[in-house]
Amino acid sequence: MTEQVFKEKMADILYRDDVPDLDTPLNEIEEWDSVAYVAFVAMASDPVASGGKPVKLQAAQIRNAETLRDLYNLVNKG
Numbered sequence: 001m002t003e004q005v006f007k008e009k010m011a012d013i014l015y016r017d018d019v020p021d022l023d024t025p026l027n028e029i030e031e032w033d034s035v036a037y038v039a040f041v042a043m044a045s046d047p048v049a050s051g052g053k054p055v056k057l058q059a060a061q062i063r064n065a066e067t068l069r070d071l072y073n074l075v076n077k078g
Contacts, residue, residue, distance in 0.1 A: 006072045013039040022069040029068075037062065044075050 001009075007019040014031040026032045041062070047054045055075055065071050 001075055009043055022072055023067050025067055026065060040071060
């Protein structure tokens with residue numbers, strides 16, 4: 001998944017018109033909450049949404065993510 005596609009999907013998940021820079025800390029994104037967390041997991045595990053490669057994520061991996069780039073890297077590891 002390209003960065004642009006990821007950013008568009010995250011904009012939808014976060015209910016924003018735009019997505020902050022990928023290096024923005026998650027704790028600075030007000031919309032990053034439990035609902036966004038679940039939506040992110042669903043997007044990553046959906047082969048269509050994730051660009052054909054569903055990713056099985058562990059909760060600890062997401063909890064350890066500090067930035068949007070960390071989430072992007074998790075989605076692209078699969």
